[in-house]
Amino acid sequence: MIQKPKGTIDILPDISYKWQYMEKETQKILENYGFREIRVPVFESTTLFERGVGDTTDVVQKEMYTFFDKANRSITLRPEGTAGIVRAYIENGMSSLPSPQKMWYAMPMYRYENVQKGRLREFRQIGAEIIGTASYLADIELLIMANEIIKNFNLPEVQLKINNIGCHKCRKNYQEELKKFVANNLEKYCETCKTRFEKNPMRILDCKEKMCKELNKKAPIILDYLCEECKEHFEGVKQTLEKVGIDYEIDSKLVRGLDYYTKTVFEFVSQQEGYTILAGGRYDALIEQLGGQSTPAIGFAMGEDRLINLYEKYRGENIKPKVADLYIASIGEEADKRAIKIAQELRKKDCYVEKDITSRSIKAQLKYADKQKIKYIIVIGEDELKSEVIKIKNMKTGEEKNIQNGNLVMKIYDYIKNGESV
Numbered sequence: 034m035i036q037k038p039k040g041t042i043d044i045l046p047d048i049s050y051k052w053q054y055m056e057k058e059t060q061k062i063l064e065n066y067g068f069r070e071i072r073v074p075v076f077e078s079t080t081l082f083e084r085g086v087g088d089t090t091d092v093v094q095k096e097m098y099t100f101f102d103k104a105n106r107s108i109t110l111r112p113e114g115t116a117g118i119v120r121a122y123i124e125n126g127m128s129s130l131p132s133p134q135k136m137w138y139a140m141p142m143y144r145y146e147n148v149q150k151g152r153l154r155e156f157r158q159i160g161a162e163i164i165g166t167a168s169y170l171a172d173i174e175l176l177i178m179a180n181e182i183i184k185n186f187n188l189p190e191v192q193l194k195i196n197n198i199g200c201h202k203c204r205k206n207y208q209e210e211l212k213k214f215v216a217n218n219l220e221k222y223c224e225t226c227k228t229r230f231e232k233n234p235m236r237i238l239d240c241k242e243k244m245c246k247e248l249n250k251k252a253p254i255i256l257d258y259l260c261e262e263c264k265e266h267f268e269g270v271k272q273t274l275e276k277v278g279i280d281y282e283i284d285s286k287l288v289r290g291l292d293y294y295t296k297t298v299f300e301f302v303s304q305q306e307g308y309t310i311l312a313g314g315r316y317d318a319l320i321e322q323l324g325g326q327s328t329p330a331i332g333f334a335m336g337e338d339r340l341i342n343l344y345e346k347y348r349g350e351n352i353k354p355k356v357a358d359l360y361i362a363s364i365g366e367e368a369d370k371r372a373i374k375i376a377q378e379l380r381k382k383d384c385y386v387e388k389d390i391t392s393r394s395i396k397a398q399l400k401y402a403d404k405q406k407i408k409y410i411i412v413i414g415e416d417e418l419k420s421e422v423i424k425i426k427n428m429k430t431g432e433e434k435n436i437q438n439g440n441l442v443m444k445i446y447d448y449i450k451n452g453e454s455v
């Protein structure tokens with residue numbers, strides 16, 4: 034039997050309604066803040082991610098699904114959303130639109146990862162980007178929104194961690210100090226970190242290797258090297274978070290896995306599961322780096338798969354699947370036709386109606402309706418066609434009620450919508 038590729042999941046109907054619930058709730062919040070949806074291609078030119086995400090990152094060095102298409106172009110399945118969105122922003126001349134542009138997305142991402150808890154090869158992210166403002170108020174707006182999304186699901190112990198990793202000016206001094214520090218022990222660092230040493234030393238702080246993590250404990254911290262502008266920005270973010278009552282923790286080692294970040298970076302971490310659910314930061318240089326005009330921006334991405342896992346574990350029973358309002362059982366050709374008509378008319382009225390589509394026995398039809406936990410049923414057989422009344426039954430209480438045949442659909446509608454009070 035052919036099996037699904039490693040690191041992918043099937044989202045079956047008995048759980049997909051939970052995904053839909055989370056997506057709808059999140060979308061509602063995103064739209065309340067004025068974000069509009071953007072959809073970009075699943076695949077892009079490989080160079081977009083090499084230049085955008087950064088060729089010293091784990092994502093580009095180890096995790097990309099890259100292949101040549103039939104015309105020999107190097108193509109990569111998107112490992113994250115921001116690079117593609119920035120490409121679309123530049124390519125479609127969106128800088129001439131009212132600024133800032135606020136966009137959200139819900140898209141699957143592809144990374145060739147070591148598959149483990151919370152780490153898939155195809156996974157889904159819901160993200161948001163604000164393009165066109167350097168103000169710390171944009172950071173605050175995004176953090177308040179992210180916090181609302183997380184809080185709305187009432188998950189236990191999710192901690193916001195923030196840091197400021199400086200701009201291209203102040204980072205220079207810091208990187209020199211960091212390099213001096215790492216140089217003392219360079220031979221003890223992993224091979225990947227050795228290559229990062231020259232190209233992008235701050236990446237070393239993001240290394241997941243045990244030895245590197247240990248060595249990094251005593252490394253100088255970026256916050257001691259921030260320029261005035263970055264310091265002020267960070268103060269603005271911290272003080273306002275306090276004012277609006279959002280708890281946070283400063284994590285001076287937080288640098289994030291993608292190269293394009295500047296100034297504010299943040300993560301919402303599940304203490305229980307030990308992984309990050311939502312993460313992001315400012316990327317003031319990315320748009321220019323990808324060929325657009327210099328434009329400041331900030332964004333985040335939330336790992337939907339991790340969010341669902343957490344929700345399932347701690348709050349799963351809170352969401353219920355949709356159940357049909359009515360099941361119409363029927364037997365015999367005439368009755369079947371009648372059932373189709375009644376079902377169609379009720380569905381037009383926005384009722385959720387199921388009917389028999391198997392031509393099996395009434396007993397088997399009712400067994401199905403019962404398994405689906407459908408509350409009301411009607412049975413149409415030869416007797417019902419001839420008779421003046423149709424019986425509607427409440428499957429939970431067993432109660433039956435006669436409905437007169439004239440204006441039948443309206444009467445059924447009233448009954449299933451308003452219940453026994455009719």
Ligand code: ATP
Binds near residue numbers: 153290337339
């Ligand atoms: P990590 O350090 O955990 O690898 P990252 O820095 O690669 O994370 P981002 O690229 O910022 O993460 O992605 C944002 C969010 O997307 C993560 O916080 C996580 O919730 C989710 N995510 C990232 N990679 C995966 C994956 N392979 N499987 C499932 N979710 C993921």
Ligand code: MG
Binds near residue numbers: 091290
């Ligand atoms: Mg990663």
